[in-house]
Amino acid sequence: xxxxxxxxRRLVLWLLLALPAALMLQGYVSGTALALDLERPSxxxxxxxxxxxxxxxxxxxxxGLTAFLRGWLNARRNLGVAAFLxxxxxxxxxYGDVGSLRAMLGEIGLSGxxxxxxxxxxxxxxxxxxxxRALRRLGMTWKRLxxxxxxAALFTLAHWLLLDFAWHEAALTAxxxxxxxxxxxxxxxxxxxxxxx
Amino acid sequence: xxxxxxxxxxxxxLVATPALxxxxxxxxxxxxxxWKPIASLKKQVWLEGWTLQKAQIEGDCYEVYAQNExxxxxxxxxxxxxxxxxxxxxxGQEVFRAKGFKG
Numbered sequence: 001x002x003x004x005x006x007x008x009r010r011l012v013l014w015l016l017l018a019l020p021a022a023l024m025l026q027g028y029v030s031g032t033a034l035a036l037d038l039e040r041p042s043x044x045x046x047x048x049x050x051x052x053x054x055x056x057x058x059x060x061x062x063x064g065l066t067a068f069l070r071g072w073l074n075a076r077r078n079l080g081v082a083a084f085l086x087x088x089x090x091x092x093x094x095y096g097d098v099g100s101l102r103a104m105l106g107e108i109g110l111s112g113x114x115x116x117x118x119x120x121x122x123x124x125x126x127x128x129x130x131x132x133r134a135l136r137r138l139g140m141t142w143k144r145l146x147x148x149x150x151x152a153a154l155f156t157l158a159h160w161l162l163l164d165f166a167w168h169e170a171a172l173t174a175x176x177x178x179x180x181x182x183x184x185x186x187x188x189x190x191x192x193x194x195x196x197x
Numbered sequence: 198x199x200x201x202x203x204x205x206x207x208x209x210x211l212v213a214t215p216a217l218x219x220x221x222x223x224x225x226x227x228x229x230x231x232w233k234p235i236a237s238l239k240k241q242v243w244l245e246g247w248t249l250q251k252a253q254i255e256g257d258c259y260e261v262y263a264q265n266e267x268x269x270x271x272x273x274x275x276x277x278x279x280x281x282x283x284x285x286x287x288x289g290q291e292v293f294r295a296k297g298f299k300g
Contacts, residue, residue: 034250034251037251098270107270110287110288112288113288
């Protein structure tokens with residue numbers, strides 16, 4: 001079974017992870033920020049956390065299991081669950097913005113919107129099975145379920161690019177993943193060449 | 198080019214591919230001293246039959262978040278000097294573009 005963070009480290013991590021949400025909610029409750037203003041930061045947080053949860057895999061393959069990457073790997077389930085929670089917060093602000101379920105359904109056909117819904121739906125199975133008992137009981141299926149995060153990441157990126165008239169921030173957020181997967185592909189390719197040479 | 202350098206070019210190319218959306222909207226509106234006050238957008242939005250949620254400066258444009266007559270969320274760009282409606286987006290999809298506007 002995957003190693004886990006110590007309870008103390010996990011507490012510190014979750015306090016850090018909760019801080020942006022607390023600031024957003026405080027802004028909303030105090031009236032300094034509209035739901036409209038908070039859709040973007042909450043969505044961005046979700047996207048960044050997805051990237052952070054996906055990065056250790058390729059990085060470990062490229063650089064080996066260093067102490068730093070081991071710590072990161074141990075924290076990744078927390079990062080993934082936090083990404084899901086920020087997606088829900090994002091959805092809540094979206095609801096607050098459009099004001100009704102009918103209005104939400106009215107725009108579900110727009111490509112910028114359904115991509116977001118699909119990304120959220122894809123995150124549900126991995127998030128719902130993120131606890132230890134599910135991991136033990138599901139075995140290999142657990143790993144397969146977690147892999148839904150990859151298409152979720154792609155649809156998140158599509159959602160962001162389609163909604164945003166400036167694409168730089170989306171690209172910047174996705175860049176570490178693209179680079180990490182690029183490095184991993186390069187490493188696999190050189191290993192393959194060495195084996196077949 | 199070394200293989201590693203070649204490899205690093207790929208993500209850069211991927212990152213540099215423009216999205217389907219519009220890139221940054223520009224209004225060529227000159228210095229802010231010549232702009233009409235942002236509050237005057239309220240009337241423009243009212244004339245459209247929209248409900249204003251928020252008006253702000255975005256680059257050299259005025260940007261408005263509103264709900265149109267059908268209750269749909271729209272994001273619109275207005276020229277800060279002429280207050281002409283230049284571009285309207287619905288969740289990133291262009292639904293209106295003023296004739297000749299290329300910004």
